[in-house]
Amino acid sequence: MLFKTIKKQDLFDLYFSDVQCIGPKKVGTNYKGKPIYQFLPFSSFDEINLDYETTEYSAKTYFLPYKETLSSFQFKDDDWDQEINYRTRPRVIIGLHPCDINALVKLDKVFEKTLFPNPYYITRRQNTFVVGIDCKKSCDHGFCSSLGSYTVTHGFDLFLTDIGDRYFVKIGSDRAFNALQKIETREITKDDNELYLQTRNKFEDGLEKTVRVENLPNLLDIEFESDVWKKWGDKCLSCGTCAMVCPTCYCYGVTEHISMDFNKSDKIKQLYSCNLNDFAQVAGGHNFRPEPATRLKYRYYHQHRGFVESFGQPMCVGCNRCGRICLAGINPTDVITDLQREQKR
Amino acid sequence: MKNIMHPYDIRHETDMVEPLDFNRRSRLKDVDKCFKAEITNVIRLTDMEKLFQIRMVNDKDWERFIFLPGQFVMLELPGYGEIPISFSSSPSIRSTIELCIRKAGKVTQALHKAKRGAIVGLRGPFGTYFPMERMKENNILLIAGGLGLAPLRAPISFVIENRADFKEVHILYGAKEPSQLLFDYQYDAWHRIDDLNLQVIVEHPDKSWVGPVGLITRLLEDIKVPPDKTYAIVCGPPIMFKFVCKRLSEMGVPMQRMFVSLERRMHCGIGKCCRCNIGSTYSCLDGPVFDFWTVMNLKEAI
Ligand SMILES: Cc1cc2nc3c(=O)[nH]c(=O)nc-3n(C[C@H](O)[C@H](O)[C@H](O)COP(=O)(O)OP(=O)(O)OC[C@H]3O[C@@H](n4cnc5c(N)ncnc54)[C@H](O)[C@@H]3O)c2cc1C
Ligand code: SF4
Ligand code: SF4
Ligand code: FES
Numbered sequence: 001m002l003f004k005t006i007k008k009q010d011l012f013d014l015y016f017s018d019v020q021c022i023g024p025k026k027v028g029t030n031y032k033g034k035p036i037y038q039f040l041p042f043s044s045f046d047e048i049n050l051d052y053e054t055t056e057y058s059a060k061t062y063f064l065p066y067k068e069t070l071s072s073f074q075f076k077d078d079d080w081d082q083e084i085n086y087r088t089r090p091r092v093i094i095g096l097h098p099c100d101i102n103a104l105v106k107l108d109k110v111f112e113k114t115l116f117p118n119p120y121y122i123t124r125r126q127n128t129f130v131v132g133i134d135c136k137k138s139c140d141h142g143f144c145s146s147l148g149s150y151t152v153t154h155g156f157d158l159f160l161t162d163i164g165d166r167y168f169v170k171i172g173s174d175r176a177f178n179a180l181q182k183i184e185t186r187e188i189t190k191d192d193n194e195l196y197l198q199t200r201n202k203f204e205d206g207l208e209k210t211v212r213v214e215n216l217p218n219l220l221d222i223e224f225e226s227d228v229w230k231k232w233g234d235k236c237l238s239c240g241t242c243a244m245v246c247p248t249c250y251c252y253g254v255t256e257h258i259s260m261d262f263n264k265s266d267k268i269k270q271l272y273s274c275n276l277n278d279f280a281q282v283a284g285g286h287n288f289r290p291e292p293a294t295r296l297k298y299r300y301y302h303q304h305r306g307f308v309e310s311f312g313q314p315m316c317v318g319c320n321r322c323g324r325i326c327l328a329g330i331n332p333t334d335v336i337t338d339l340q341r342e343q344k345r
Numbered sequence: 346m347k348n349i350m351h352p353y354d355i356r357h358e359t360d361m362v363e364p365l366d367f368n369r370r371s372r373l374k375d376v377d378k379c380f381k382a383e384i385t386n387v388i389r390l391t392d393m394e395k396l397f398q399i400r401m402v403n404d405k406d407w408e409r410f411i412f413l414p415g416q417f418v419m420l421e422l423p424g425y426g427e428i429p430i431s432f433s434s435s436p437s438i439r440s441t442i443e444l445c446i447r448k449a450g451k452v453t454q455a456l457h458k459a460k461r462g463a464i465v466g467l468r469g470p471f472g473t474y475f476p477m478e479r480m481k482e483n484n485i486l487l488i489a490g491g492l493g494l495a496p497l498r499a500p501i502s503f504v505i506e507n508r509a510d511f512k513e514v515h516i517l518y519g520a521k522e523p524s525q526l527l528f529d530y531q532y533d534a535w536h537r538i539d540d541l542n543l544q545v546i547v548e549h550p551d552k553s554w555v556g557p558v559g560l561i562t563r564l565l566e567d568i569k570v571p572p573d574k575t576y577a578i579v580c581g582p583p584i585m586f587k588f589v590c591k592r593l594s595e596m597g598v599p600m601q602r603m604f605v606s607l608e609r610r611m612h613c614g615i616g617k618c619c620r621c622n623i624g625s626t627y628s629c630l631d632g633p634v635f636d637f638w639t640v641m642n643l644k645e646a647i
Binding site (some may be wrong): 046068079080084111114117207251254274279281283286289298301302310 | 376426427455
C-alpha cells in the first residue's frame with residue numbers, strides 16, 4: 001500500500017466535476033436533535049460533511065439499487081428479443097466509513113468472486129471511485145469492534161484519515177494514484193506516521209467491545225429452538241426495513257412488468273428482505289417460514305452462520321443501522337446478548 | 346477525472362474463466378441471458394400437468410447444453426416470469442428436452458396456455474445431480490410420490506438406457522388418486538422391460554383401479570435388497586420422502602446412499618437472491634439434490 005499526505009482543502013481540488021459525486025449530506029435532524037445524514041449526490045463540497053457520524057441508509061443502493069431492470073424483452077410477432085443493459089457511467093462516492101467499505105468487500109465476495117459473477121454489480125463497482133474516511137469516534141450503538149470492521153485494507157480507491165490539518169491517505173488503486181497527480185501530495189514523514197498512529201490508537205481506545213460474535217456460528221445452531229427467537233420475533237413487524245438499510249443484505253426478488261402497449265416486458269429485480277412474509281412462500285401457498293420469529297432467526301442465521309460457512313467471516317459489519325431504524329426496537333446487540341445469556345443459564 | 350475513470354464495460358471482457366455450466370461457460374455478460382427455445386410439442390398428462398418438449402432455437406447453443414439427471418433449468422416465459430423446473434427427460438436425448446409442469450400459479454398457468462411453436466427462454470442447467478455413475482454396479486430404488494415422478498423420470502431413463510450397469514432396479518410410484526398418475530402411458534413400456542420391477546400404488550382408488558392401495562411405504566415392505574449394495578433416489582413432497590427415507594434407514598440403507606431433491610422458492614438459480622436458502626444452504630447451488638444425511642443436518646429442511 002502506498003501512503004501520502006495531502007492538505008485537507010486540496011481534497012476539494014480533486015473535485016470530479018464531470019462525474020456524479022455522492023457524499024454524506026445532512027437531510028434533517030432526528031427527535032434527539034441529532035443530524036441525519038444520507039449518501040446523496042452533491043455538486044459542491046459545502047453540501048457534505050466528512051465529519052458525519054453515520055448515515056441512516058448505507059451506500060449499498062449505489063451498488064445494489066433498490067430497483068433495477070435486469071433485462072427487457074421486446075416482443076415481435078410471436079418472437080422476442082432480450083436486451084441486457086448494465087450501468088457503466090462512472091461515479092465517485094466520498095466519505096464511506098470503514099464498516100461500509102468492509103461491507104462492499106463482503107458484497108464483492110458474493111457478487112464478484114463466486115461461481116456466477118454478477119455483471120450488474122461488477123460494472124457498478126468497477127465504475128465507482130470510492131473515497132473512504134476513518135471515523136473520529138464510534139457511532140451510537142455501533143459494534144464494529146466486535147466484528148473487526150473498523151479498519152480496512154482494501155476495497156477503496158483512496159482512504160483518508162484526518163490527522164489535524166492534513167489527511168493521511170492510503171492509495172488503493174492506480175486510478176487513485178493518477179488522480180492524486182492533480183494535487184500536491186507529500187511523502188509520509190516520521191511525524192505523519194506518529195500522528196496517524198496516535199489518532200488511530202485514540203479511536204480504538206474509545207471503542208467498547210459490546211458483543212462477542214466468534215461463538216455465534218455454533219450458538220445459532222444449538223439455540224435454533226430457543227425462546228429468544230419467539231421473544232424478539234413476536235415484536236417484529238416483518239417490515240423489512242432492517243434489510244433495506246443494511247450495507248450487506250443483498251437478497252432480492254424478480255418480477256416482470258409488461259408495458260401498457262404489450263410490446264415490451266421488463267424483468268425487474270427488487271431488493272427483498274427475509275423478514276417479509278412471503279420470502280419463502282411457494283406456489284400453492286406453502287410457506288417455509290410462516291412466523292415472524294422464524295424469519296427473524298433466519299436473518300441472524302444467514303448473517304452470522306451461513307456467511308461464515310461460505311466465506312469464513314460474518315456478513316454483518318456491526319454498523320447497527322438495522323438496530324437504530326427498527327420501529328419495534330429490535331437491536332442486534334440485544335438479540336445476540338440474549339442468545340448468549342440463554343447459553344449461560 | 347474523465348481520463349482516469351474510463352467507463353468500464355463488462356461486455357468487452359472476453360477471457361472469463363471456463364466453468365462448468367452453460368450460463369457460466371458463456372461469457373460473463375450472459376449470466377442473465379435466456380437462450381431461446383421453442384416448444385415443439387405439448388402433451389397433456391393429467392388435468393394439472395402437461396409435458397413440454399422443448400428445443401433450442403440455435404443449434405450452437407444446443408451443442409453446449411448438457412445436463413445431468415436431477416438438475417434444473419430456469420424457464421423464462423417473457424412477460425410472465427421465470428421458474429425453476431427439473432429436467433424430466435433422458436440426458437442422452439440430444440434432440441429435445443422434456444419438462445413436466447404442474448399448473449400452480451402465474452407463470453405455470455400461462456405456460457399451460459402456450460401452444461406448439463411458442464418461444465420461451467432457458468437459463469441453466471443449474472444445481473447438483475444424482476450421482477448416477479457412482480450408483481453403477483449396485484441395486485437401485487427409484488421412488489416417487491406425486492409430481493416427484495417428473496424429476497425422477499430423468500434417472501429412470503438413465504438407468505433403463507444403462508440397464509447392464511445396474512443390478513436390481515425397482516421403480517416405485519405413489520399418487521393420491523389414479524387420475525393424478527403421471528406418464529401412465531409409459532408404465533406398459535417399463536413393465537415390458539425384463540427384470541425391472543415397476544409398482545404403482547394409490548391412496549384413494551377409483552372403481553377401475555386394480556393395483557395396490559395405500560401409502561408408498563407399503564411397496565417397500567416386499568423389497569429385499571442388500572442395503573450396503575443399494576442406492577435410492579426419492580422424489581416427492583417432504584412428508585413423503587421423510588417417511589420413505591426413514592423406512593429405508595430401517596432396512597439398513599446408509600443415509601449417504603439415499604438422494605432426495607428439495608424444492609424452495611427460487612428467483613435466480615445462481616446463488617444470489619437467497620430465496621432458496623434452507624437454513625443457510627443454497628438449494629440452487631448445493632442442491633436441489635442432496636443425500637439424506639445432509640438433509641438431516643440442514644435446519645428447516647423437513
Ligand atoms: C429445483 C426445482 C425443480 C422444480 N421442478 C418442477 C417440475 O419439474 N415441475 C413442476 O411443475 N414444478 C417444478 N418446480 C416448482 C415450480 O418451480 C413452481 O411450481 C413454479 O415456480 C410456480 O410458479 P408460478 O409463477 O406458476 O407460481 P406463483 O405462485 O405465481 O409464483 C410466483 C413466483 O414465485 C416463485 N415460486 C413460487 N413457487 C415456487 C416453487 N415451488 N419453487 C420455486 N419457485 C417458486 C417463482 O419465481 C414464481 O415465478 C420446481 C421447483 C424447484 C425449486
Ligand atoms: S427487525 Fe425491525 S426493521 Fe426488521 S423487519 Fe422486524 S420490525 Fe422491521
Ligand atoms: S445486520 Fe445491522 S449491524 Fe449488521 S451490517 Fe446489517 S445493518 Fe449493520
Ligand atoms: S435461487 Fe437465488 S439464491 Fe438460490
